[in-house]
Amino acid sequence: MSKSTLTIREAVTVSAICFGLFIFWSTQAVLGGFPEAKFTDAGNVWMVIVEAILALTALLYLRARRFDVQLLTLRPDIGGTLLGLALFAATWLMGIVVTTPFVSDGQASSVAEFSFSGVSLGATILLAMVNGAFEEVFLLVVLVRGLRGYGFSIAVGLPLLVRLLYHLYQGPLGVVWILAFGLAAALFYIRSGRLWPVVFAHMLWDIVPVVLSKT
Template identity: 55%
Template sequence: MRKSTLSLTEAGIVTAICFGLFIVFSFQAVAAGFPEARFTDEGFCSLVGLELVLGAGALAYLRRRQFDIQALYPAPTLRGSLIGLAVFGLSWVAAQLVVALFHTPGQADMVEVSFEDVSASSAVLLAVVNGSYEEVFLLGVLVRGLRGFGLSVAIGVPLLVRVLYHVYQGPTGVVAVGTMGLVMTLSYVATGKLWPAVLAHILLDIAPML
């Protein structure tokens, strides 16, 4: 029988596979003084390939551990899409409001990001793959898998992981990502469905590139 919960060791291994490398890259950027993030089509394609490889490795591990990976498919529905649009809007507004509380006028506390060398097709491809990758493993695996340790752990640990691999974006970026991540996490906890959070994440990834 397939299981839907994880031990702390299993959760740690999945985290290391899916996000360990990105956490290292993120902290390397912090150590380098938060350099400008300049994205290109080649970089986006490399990131898509890396996420597909790491995702396949994590799914293979979860299958060996008898985890129910069938439930990780974010099945699109009309109702789920409408909820996803609402989650997208709420996440965006909540992030702007929270960031406004922490932002110091005249202080540059968010890393500059350039999308000048990115085509629309690669931007959409990355948004779809990255949005699915992050929410499937953060919500579908970690939030769902850790619920046996209590709701605070199931929400808090994946949210911490999400923040750690986004520290390269600077203090304001971390606050924004944490806020949007919390809204998407709560939507998953409330509905039990991955698609609304995945759709919201895809839209949140595309919006800055426009």
């Protein structure tokens, strides 16, 4: 019989499979003084391949643990897309509000820098589609939903911690943005049970900064 819940040990294993490599890279960036993150078409394609391999590995593990992998299916629809657009706008505004106290004289306190000059819009959209689905499927459907039996604090707190750890490379200010989006995404998913709006909002979060950098 399949299940939709996880033990803490299973949740940690899934987190390690899906995000362990990214946490390692992110930690290296912190220890290295936040080197500039340069995005390129080749790098984006490579990341798509890496996430596909990690997703397949995690799915095989979950299936072996009799987790109902059919729960992970995306169901895009027009209504959900509009909700995702609204969620993106709300979380973007929330990010501005929560980061404002950390900005002085127009200069952000983040020490991380990003370069999008070597990446095309097509490669950006490709990565955003894969990355948005990859992160939110495993963070929300697997971890948040899977840990609901341990109570709200664990179900929301553990996935949020994982999300923050693999985004440390973005620097202090970036982490605040991620905290705002991650918390809003988890609360929206818990309340609505809908995944696609969060995935679409995440895609926009990945695409919009690149578009703005080229304008």
